[in-house]
Amino acid sequence: MVFPESTLFFALSGARRDGHDFIPDLYLRGVHNFIISQSVKAEDYPDANFILVKDSLQALQQLAIFHRQQFDLPVVGITGSNGKTIVKEWLNQLMDDRYQIVRSPRSYNSQIGVPLSIWQLSGHHNLALIEAGISQVGEMKALEAIIKPTIGIFTNIGEAHDQGFENTHAKILEKLDLFKNSTALIYPADQPELKKTILAWHFVHPTPSLISIGRDLDGTIQVKKISRQKGKSRITIEYREETIELEIGFEDDASIQNALTCIAVMLYMPIPLTEIQDRLNRLNPLAMRMEMKTGINHSSVINDSYSADISSLRMALDFLSQQKQHPKRTLILSDILETGRKPHSLYREVAELLKKYPVDRLIGIGEQLSVSDLFFSDSGVKEKVFFRTTESFLNALPGLEFRDETILLKGARVYGFERIDQLLSLQVHETLLEVNLDAMAQNLRQYQQVLLPATKIMAMVKAFSYGTGGFEIARLLEFHKVDYLGVAYIDEGVSLRKAGIRLPIVVMNTEENALGSLVEWQLEPVIYSFRGLTALQKLIKQEAIGLFPIHIELETGMNRLGFAASQIPELLEQLKAGVFRVQSVFSHLAASEEAQQDDFTQKQFERYQAIAARIQDSVGYPFIRHISNSAGIVRNPSLQLDMVRLGIGLYGIDPAASDLLDLKEVGSLKTTIAQIKELAAGETIGYNRLGIANHPMKIGTLRMGYADGYPRSLGNGIGKVWYKGKFVPTIGSICMDMTMIDISEIPEAREGDEVLIFGNELSVAELARWAGTIAYDILAGISQRVKRVYFE
Numbered sequence: 001m002v003f004p005e006s007t008l009f010f011a012l013s014g015a016r017r018d019g020h021d022f023i024p025d026l027y028l029r030g031v032h033n034f035i036i037s038q039s040v041k042a043e044d045y046p047d048a049n050f051i052l053v054k055d056s057l058q059a060l061q062q063l064a065i066f067h068r069q070q071f072d073l074p075v076v077g078i079t080g081s082n083g084k085t086i087v088k089e090w091l092n093q094l095m096d097d098r099y100q101i102v103r104s105p106r107s108y109n110s111q112i113g114v115p116l117s118i119w120q121l122s123g124h125h126n127l128a129l130i131e132a133g134i135s136q137v138g139e140m141k142a143l144e145a146i147i148k149p150t151i152g153i154f155t156n157i158g159e160a161h162d163q164g165f166e167n168t169h170a171k172i173l174e175k176l177d178l179f180k181n182s183t184a185l186i187y188p189a190d191q192p193e194l195k196k197t198i199l200a201w202h203f204v205h206p207t208p209s210l211i212s213i214g215r216d217l218d219g220t221i222q223v224k225k226i227s228r229q230k231g232k233s234r235i236t237i238e239y240r241e242e243t244i245e246l247e248i249g250f251e252d253d254a255s256i257q258n259a260l261t262c263i264a265v266m267l268y269m270p271i272p273l274t275e276i277q278d279r280l281n282r283l284n285p286l287a288m289r290m291e292m293k294t295g296i297n298h299s300s301v302i303n304d305s306y307s308a309d310i311s312s313l314r315m316a317l318d319f320l321s322q323q324k325q326h327p328k329r330t331l332i333l334s335d336i337l338e339t340g341r342k343p344h345s346l347y348r349e350v351a352e353l354l355k356k357y358p359v360d361r362l363i364g365i366g367e368q369l370s371v372s373d374l375f376f377s378d379s380g381v382k383e384k385v386f387f388r389t390t391e392s393f394l395n396a397l398p399g400l401e402f403r404d405e406t407i408l409l410k411g412a413r414v415y416g417f418e419r420i421d422q423l424l425s426l427q428v429h430e431t432l433l434e435v436n437l438d439a440m441a442q443n444l445r446q447y448q449q450v451l452l453p454a455t456k457i458m459a460m461v462k463a464f465s466y467g468t469g470g471f472e473i474a475r476l477l478e479f480h481k482v483d484y485l486g487v488a489y490i491d492e493g494v495s496l497r498k499a500g501i502r503l504p505i506v507v508m509n510t511e512e513n514a515l516g517s518l519v520e521w522q523l524e525p526v527i528y529s530f531r532g533l534t535a536l537q538k539l540i541k542q543e544a545i546g547l548f549p550i551h552i553e554l555e556t557g558m559n560r561l562g563f564a565a566s567q568i569p570e571l572l573e574q575l576k577a578g579v580f581r582v583q584s585v586f587s588h589l590a591a592s593e594e595a596q597q598d599d600f601t602q603k604q605f606e607r608y609q610a611i612a613a614r615i616q617d618s619v620g621y622p623f624i625r626h627i628s629n630s631a632g633i634v635r636n637p638s639l640q641l642d643m644v645r646l647g648i649g650l651y652g653i654d655p656a657a658s659d660l661l662d663l664k665e666v667g668s669l670k671t672t673i674a675q676i677k678e679l680a681a682g683e684t685i686g687y688n689r690l691g692i693a694n695h696p697m698k699i700g701t702l703r704m705g706y707a708d709g710y711p712r713s714l715g716n717g718i719g720k721v722w723y724k725g726k727f728v729p730t731i732g733s734i735c736m737d738m739t740m741i742d743i744s745e746i747p748e749a750r751e752g753d754e755v756l757i758f759g760n761e762l763s764v765a766e767l768a769r770w771a772g773t774i775a776y777d778i779l780a781g782i783s784q785r786v787k788r789v790y791f792e
Contacts, residue, residue, distance in 0.1 A: 004026070004029050004030030004031045004032075005030055005032070007026075007031045007033065008033045008034075008035065009022075009023070009026055009031050009033065009034050009035070010034075010035045010056045010057070010059065010060045011023060011034060011035065011036045011037065011038070011056050012056050012057050012060075012112070013037065013038075013056070015448070015449065015453065016448050016451075016453055017481070019056065020036060020037075020038050020040065023036075023040060023045075024044075027045050027048060032045075032047055032048045032049060033048070033049045034048065034049065034050050034051070035051050035053060035056050035059050035060070036050055036051070036052055036053070036056065037052070037053055037054060037055055037056045039052065057111060057112065060112070060115050061111070061115050061142055061145075061146055063115070064114070064115035064116075064118045064119060064146045065145050065146050067118060067119055067121060068118050068121065068146060068147070068148055070121075071121050071123075071125070073125060073126050073127060073128060074126075074127050074128070074150050074151060075127075075128040075130060075147060075148060075149045075150050075151070076091065076127070076128065076129045076130065076149060076150075076151045076152075076153060076265065077130055077132055077144075077147045077149025077151070077152050077153070077178050077179065077182065078129065078130065078131050078132065078152075078153045078155065079131070079132045079133065079134075079140075079152075079153070079154060079155070079175045079178050080153070080154050080155030080156050080157065080175070081155070081156055081157050081158030082155060082156055082158055082254070083155040083156060083254065083257065083258050083261070084107075084109065084131045084132075084133065084155055085104075085107050085131060086254075086255075086258050087153060087155055087258050087261050087262060088103055088104060088129045088130075088131055089103075090258060090259070090262050090283055091129055091262055091265060092129060093282050093283060093413075094262055094266060094279045094280070094282065094283070095127065095266070095269075095271070095279070098271070099126050099127035100124050100125050100126050100127070101125065101127045101128070101129060102117075102120050102121055102122075102125040102127075102128050102129075103117075103128065103129040103130070104117040104129065104130050104131045105117065105120075105312060105315070107131065107133070108131065109131035109132050109133035110133060111139060111142060111143070113131075114130065114131075114132060114143050114146050114147060115146055117130055117131070118130065118146055118147065130147050130149070132144075132147060132175075132178050134164075134174060134175065135164045136164035136165070137164065137165060137170070137174055138174075139174070140174050140175060140177040140178050141177055143178060144177055144178045144179075144180065144181070147178065148181065149178060149179065149181075149182050150182055150183050150184075151182060151183065151184050151186070151265070151268065152178060152179035152182040152184065152185040152186065152208060153185075153186045153187075153261060153265065154175065154176070154179075154185065154186070154187040154188075154194070154198070155188070155257075155258070155261060156188055156191060156194070156257070157171070157172055157175075157191055157193065157194045168193055169193065169197055172193070172194060172197040172198070173197065173201065176197070176198065176201050176205075179205075179208050180205045180207065180208075181207060182207065182208045183207070183208060183209065184208050184209050184210075184211055184268055185198070185208040185209070185210055185211065186211045186212075186213065186261060186264045186265060186268070187210070187211070187212055187213070188212070188213050188214055188257060188260075188261075189212035189213060189214035189215075189216040189218075189219045190213075190214035190215055190216065195212070195216070198210065211264055211268060213260050213261065213264050220239070220264075221237050221238075221239050221260070221263070221264055221267070222237060222238040222239075223235065223236075223237055223260065224236040224237060224238055224243070226256060228251040229251075231249065231250070231251055232247060232248065232249055232250070232251060233247070233248050233250060233251045233256055234246070234247050235247070235248065235256065235259075235260070235263075237260075237263070239267060244273060246263065246276065246277055246280055247277065247280065248280050248283060249281075249283060250283075259280065259283065263276065263280075266279065290302060290303070290304040290316065290319060290791060291303040291304075291789055291790065291791045292323075292472060292789070292790040292791070293425050293426070293787065293788070293789045293790070294425070294426045294787060294788070295402065295407060295424050295425055295426055296402060296403075296423075296424055296425070296426055297401075297402060297403035297404065298326075298403065298404050299326065299402055299403060299404065299405050299406065299407055299424070300323065300325060300326060300405075300406045300407070301406075301407050301409065301421065301424050301425050302316070302319065302320060302323075302406065302407065302408045302409065303409045303417070303421045303425075304316040304319075304408065304409065304410055305334075305409045305410060305411040305412075305413075305415075305417035305418070305421070308333075308334055308336050308337070308410055308411055308412040309336060310336065310346070310349060310350070310353075312410075313333075313336070313350070313353065313410055314353060314357075316408055316410050317331070317353055317354075317356075317357035317359075317408070318357060319408075320357065320359070320406060320408045321357045321358075322475060322479065323406045323475070323500075324471075324475075324499055324500020324501075325406065325471055325498075325499040325500065326404050326405045326406045327404065327405075328360045328361070328404060328405035328406070329358070329359045329360050329361075329405060329406050329407075329408070330359060330360065330361040330362075330363065330402070330405050330406070330407045330408070331354075331359045331361070331362050331363070331408050331410065332363045332365065332393075332407065332408065332409050332410070332411070332417070332420060333350075333362065333363070333364055333365070333369065333410050333411065334364075334365045334366050334369070334390075334410070334411035334412050334415040334417065335365070335366025335367060335368040335369055335412065335415075336350070336368075336412065337412050337414070343368045343372060344372075344375065347368070347369070347372045347375040347376070348375050350375070350376075351375050351376050351378070351379040352379075354376070354379040354380065354381055355379055355380055358380055358381075359381055359408075360381070360382050360383065360405070361381065361382065361383040361384075361385070361405075362376060362379075362381045362383070362384045362385070363385050363386075363387070363393065363400075364384070364385070364386040364387070365386075365387050365388075365389070365390055365393050365411065365415060366388070366389075366415065367388055369386055370386040370387065370388045372386075373386060385400070390411075390415050390416055390417070390419065390420070393420070394419060394420070394423070397423060402424060407424055409421055409424075426787070430671060430672045430703045431669070431670070431671040431672075431703055431704040431708055431786050431787070432669075432670055432671075432786060432787040432788070432789055433667055433668070433669050433670075433782055433786050433787070433788050433789070434667070434668040434669075434670065434759075434789050434791065435472070435473070435666055435667055435788060435789065435790045435791070436664070436666050436667075436668070436791060437472075437473075437476050437666075437790055437791065438791075439652060439664035439665065439666045440473070440476060440650055440651070440652075440666045441476065441480055442662070442663075442664055443649065443650050443651070443652055443661075443663050443664060443666070444457075444459075444477070444480055444482070444646070444650060446657075446661040446662055446663060447630075447633055447634075447644075447646055447649060447650075447661070449661075450633060450634060450637065450660075450661070451633065451640060451644065452640060454642075455640045455641075455642065455643065455644060456483035456484070456624065456626075456642060456643035456644075457482045457483055457484070457643065457644060457646050458482070458483065458484035458485070458486050458506065458626065458643055458644070458645045458646065459477045459482045459484070459485055459486065459646050459647075459650060460485075460486040460645055460646065460647035460648075460650075461473055461474050461477070461485050461486065461487060461492075461496075462486060462487050462488035462489075462492060462508065470492070470495055470496065470499070471495070471496055471499030471500070471501060472788070472790045474496050474499070474501045474503070475499075475500075475501065477503070477650075478501055478502065478503050482503070482646075483503075483504070483643065484503065484504050484505070484506055484643070485501070485503050485504070485505045485506070486505075486506045486508055486645060486647075487505060487506070487507055487508065488507075488508050488509050489507065489508075489509055489511065490507050490510065490511060490514040490515075490517050490518060490523060491514070491517075492507075493505045493507050493517075493521060493523040494517050494521050494523070497521040497522070497523070504524060505522075505523050505524065506523075506524050506525075506526060506551055506584075507523050507524065507525050507526060508526050509526070509561075510525040510526060510527070510532055510536070512531070512532065512535045515535060515536055515539045516539065518536075519539070519540075519543055519545065519548075524549045524550065524551060524583060525550055525551070526550075526551045526552075526553050527550050527551065527552055527553070528552075528553040528561040528562045528563065529561075529563075530567070530570070530571075530574070533571075533574060534574075536548070536550070536580075537574070537577065537579050537580075540579050540580070541579065546578075546579075547578070547579070547580065547581040548579065548580055548581065549580070549581050549583045550580045550581070550582060550583065551582075551583050551584045551585070551586065552571070552582060552584070552585045552586070552615070553586060553587065553588075554585065554586070554587040554607075554608055554611050554612070555587070556587040556588075556604040556605075556607040556608045556611075556627075557590050557600065557603065557604045557607065558587070558588045558589075558590045558604075560588065562587060562588075563611075565607065565610075565611055568611055568614055568615070571615075572614070572615065572618040572619075575615075575618065575619060576618075582615070582619055582621075582623045583623060583624060584623050584624035584625065584626060584642075584643065585611075585612045585615055585616075585623055585624075585625060586608075586624075586625070586626045586627060586645075587604065587607075587608045587627050588627075588629070589601055589604055589605075589627060589628065589629055589631075589632050589636075589639075590604065592628070592629055592631045592632035592635060592636060592656070593631035593632075593635065593654075593655060593656040595635075598635075598636075601632075601636060601639075604627070605627060605636075605639055608627050612625055624642045624643050625641040625642045625643070626641055626642060626643035626644060626645060627639055627641060628640055628641070628644045628645070629644070629645050629646075629647060630645075630646055630647050630648055630649030630650070630654050630656075630657070631649070631654060631655075631656035631657070632644070633646065633649070633657075634654070634656055634657040634660050634661065635656045635657075648775065648776060649661075649663065650666075651665065651666050651667065651779065652664045652665035652666050653665060653764065653765055653775045653776075653779075655765070665758075665759070665760075665763060665764060667758070667759070667764065667779065668756065668758065668759030668760065669756070669757040669758050669759065669764075669782065669786070670754055670755065670756055670757065670759070671702050671703050671704040671708075671754075671755055671757060672702070672703055672752055672753060672754055672755065673700040673701065673702060673703075673743075673749070673750070673751050673752060673753050673755060674701045674702065674703050674738070674751070675700070675701045675751060676698060676699070676700050676701075676743070676749060676750075676751050677698070677699050677701070678696070678697075678698055679693040679696065679697045679698070679699060680693065680696060681693055681694065681695050681696055681697075683697075684732075685699060685731050685732035685740050686715075686731075686732025686733045686735065686740055687732070687733045687735065688733060690715070690716055690732055690733050691716065691731040691732025691733070691740065695744075696744075697731075697742060697744045698742075698743050698744045698746075698749070699731060699740050699741065699742055699743060699744075700723075700740070700741050700743045700749060700751075700753075700755075701738050701739070701740050702721070702738060702739040702740070702741060702755055703737075703738065704737070704738070704739060704757070704786075705734055705735045705736045705737045705738050705739055706734050706735070706736055707736045707737055707783055707785075708737070708782065708783045708785065708786050709778070709781040709782035709783050709786065710734060710739060710757065711734070711771040711773070711778070711781075712733065712734045713771045713772060713773075714730055714734060714767075714770060714771050715730050715732060715733045715734040715739075716730065716731065716732065716733065717729040717730055717731060717742075718730070718770055718771075719734075719767070719770050719771065720762070720770070721741055721755050721756060721757055721762070722755070722756040722759070722761045722762045723741070723743065723746065723749075723753070723755045723756070724746050724748060724749065724753075726745070726746065727762070728741045728742060728743055728745075728746065728755075729741065729742050730742075741755070758778070764778050764779060
């Protein structure tokens, strides 16, 4: 929230969070205008304005409908299962010099995101690119009324959000509601069900002219030939009886399809054929994400340089403000181009943003910023440096110290900030683990949907968040308002506190030699033995602390840690000393994911309930009860109690929930090919000569081995990697730092190519199955020398 005095807050109510709960805090921060659907005590908010409506979301949408009606301009509405955001951003790249374009920020395509996207429309715009995404029946009708697209794009149809519809046919029909009043609809003709449904729908809604793309002989744009070579593709199409050859700088199927969609839009607009190839040369691959990675000299780098405008700058600064791991913040910002605004107005707004989201240092790059120093004189920025070009900044880089700080890169594409990113990021190892924070947030929401509104969540971030990272994961979970974090050991909790995490943190295994840190860093220990209870009691008395919070673990059948039923009388006697406050009492389910063990799970639950009741009768006050884990949340909903502990399911791995929840694996482990060798038949590969070339063979050596967390058991063809759209087997033994793969069937293989160890195309669960272990083991075993990259 940047300008509270001019903010209008819509209090939206969801399944687990109610916007009305935020009104007191927002009022204190200066917001005085509210749209509400529940009554509030107006006398508690002097000078505030409240508009009471039946439905706050509907009010937001109605306001957006009115705003849209004020403008007469071409509006491209984009829907489909995949590719919406890429097509939108590429169209912006291709046509931004012809039009003043307004477009959906990032993936703002929901019932809330679309109204916010439309609200950006102003008088100087003459083209709009708006995404629309839906997850259930009836949603597209509302979005169509807001967007009112004149040109429609249906990118494709896939499995995303299938659970919200009776079948794929029903989902297509729902999405087509967006285009019933459009003048044209562009779609891929090579998807049979999509084509069939659109043609049938068109008989009922004949207004849009259909523009089909594909190899279909009846297609408006017929694809005659696609030739791929060395990262480029040459596409031959036929349009209006004319053969056209075009080249794009991509060779993967998804990029080719997205480029064809953009070509269809340009032909329809129309943009002259003589210009289209020149425009296609501008296409850059889009990271489409905000990346956070380890930087040089103990710094962190946030790379959000795929676009630069006021809206995305505001979001990036908000993300920067949440990072507490370093005391200093630096913003490296380029000129913000093609806004249609006067520089003095634009950069005064940037200066206002920096007042709301303070940074310690601003490094400006570009002609406009280099002469705009005066606009930032009262922004609160302590240090300001300006350069006219990226090259001049790079030349000065050795004299600019970057150390113990968080650095945000926000630059327009033409400034080539990827060069800055490369120099400021720690270049340790070409093997990296990409962690998709959006996927983790989605997984959290999936579990929240099956929990009762009052059920709390303890998110487990032990073992470096199952190998995916520390404070980066904790920061996301704190933002999404989980109730507790769980760590294995005290030092993990201390590390999170030092990074600025404020959530309650429970330490599952409390070491007696580090108890002092519990008090210093406000960590809440699990007590499972009298030895631990006595040691902590002694410390608390020495520190003269009253009612220190503890969590009591009970033994109900796991036979690992915890107080047994026979020990409860003595435990209750010691608790009477009044030194501790029991925050929770819990136990561990031994086999909640296995149906054949359900009787044992129920016995564990009954034992737990009986012991917890005895403890509550003795202490005389309520505490949090919890026993359920990720698998139990879905398979045993009756065991939710007051809180659940969500662990591996957060990371997208929960076989018990695979048929019920739409989980996405959050991690992708990647490496590169260091060298390619041609071998003659009979030659051997690796230690002990266990790999044998039975025929002339080509092998690639990967930059990762068992020291990086790739198990030795995956050698000799047991394991496979995903490369160039194929599963490629290992050959020979796995080395400490290297792994060899058989790439004989991939003629286009090149040194330096990226190879996927696990991710979208190869599940970590499948990799674990090959290795004869479990996904926990693979994730937790990824070496600390493997660079983690976090993106949204």
